[in-house]
Amino acid sequence: MPTMASSDPDALRDRPIRTFGRTGGRALSPRQQNLLDTQLDRWRLPAPVADGLDPRTLFSGARAVWLEIGFGGGEHLVSQAAVHRETGFIGCEPFVEGVAKALAGIEDNNLTNVRLWPDDARLLLDAFAPASIERAFILFPDPWPKRRQQKRRLVQPDFAAALRRVLVPGGQARFATDVASYADEALLTFLGQGGFEWTAEAADDWRRPPSDHVTTRYETKKLGDCAPVWYDFRCI
Numbered sequence: 001m002p003t004m005a006s007s008d009p010d011a012l013r014d015r016p017i018r019t020f021g022r023t024g025g026r027a028l029s030p031r032q033q034n035l036l037d038t039q040l041d042r043w044r045l046p047a048p049v050a051d052g053l054d055p056r057t058l059f060s061g062a063r064a065v066w067l068e069i070g071f072g073g074g075e076h077l078v079s080q081a082a083v084h085r086e087t088g089f090i091g092c093e094p095f096v097e098g099v100a101k102a103l104a105g106i107e108d109n110n111l112t113n114v115r116l117w118p119d120d121a122r123l124l125l126d127a128f129a130p131a132s133i134e135r136a137f138i139l140f141p142d143p144w145p146k147r148r149q150q151k152r153r154l155v156q157p158d159f160a161a162a163l164r165r166v167l168v169p170g171g172q173a174r175f176a177t178d179v180a181s182y183a184d185e186a187l188l189t190f191l192g193q194g195g196f197e198w199t200a201e202a203a204d205d206w207r208r209p210p211s212d213h214v215t216t217r218y219e220t221k222k223l224g225d226c227a228p229v230w231y232d233f234r235c236i
């Protein structure tokens with residue numbers, strides 16, 4: 001299925017296994033459609049992204065770049081960007097309605113420090129310069145709960161390696177889920193990757209939302225089979 005960033009059949013054929021569900025479907029409000037028509041080109045990263053692009057060059061005067069993968073409705077992305085206006089934010093989300101919501105958030109909050117990638121984040125990770133991202137957020141990724149679907153989960157060894165490559169030493173990755181098997185799998189994957197150190201020192205460090213967490217829409221649905229876990233990893 002085409003995404004907003006690519007409809008080239010050759011490019012789509014070579015893609016890794018798909019980790020996201022639908023990218024469209026629901027009718028957009030007139031405002032959402034207008035934002036997509038008039039604002040997306042202003043804030044999106046041009047596709048394809050040049051190999052070796054340093055994302056810090058996308059923001060004038062930005063000291064650091066934070067990346068959110070699968071921002072859904074954009075609640076976390078927009079809130080963090082509004083609080084940290086000196087930081088550059090890149091949000092990845094192939095779901096069209098989510099992109100439209102993020103554009104509304106950018107407009108409502110007069111943000112200039114957000115760039116959007118309306119496509120698979122793994123394409124960006126492969127293109128970005130090494131050690132160029134300060135923080136990454138993967139919050140409540142698609143759970144793919146059935147055993148035969150689990151190969152579609154975003155957090156896999158290849159993904160962890162790609163993420164580690166673009167994070168700066170001392171940088172941070174945050175993973176949250178409310179699906180027990182994904183929590184276990186992600187922890188093993190990040191720690192098995194090498195280069196990631198789990199920062200938790202007590203159970204409350206992963207059982208309670210971090211103080212700077214912003215509640216997401218998917219999180220409030222409580223669709224999983226366990227209480228949410230928050231894993232913060234430091235890059236070593």
Ligand SMILES: C[S@@+](CC[C@H](N)C(=O)[O-])C[C@H]1O[C@@H](n2cnc3c(N)ncnc32)[C@H](O)[C@@H]1O
Nearest residue numbers: 019020070071072120121139140142216217218
């Ligand atoms: C379950 S939703 C959660 C959204 C949001 N983080 C929240 O907590 O409300 C997961 C989102 O990740 C997106 N996603 C899945 N695979 C992705 C990928 N490879 N690159 C970027 N986004 C992806 C999906 O489109 C979906 O909107």
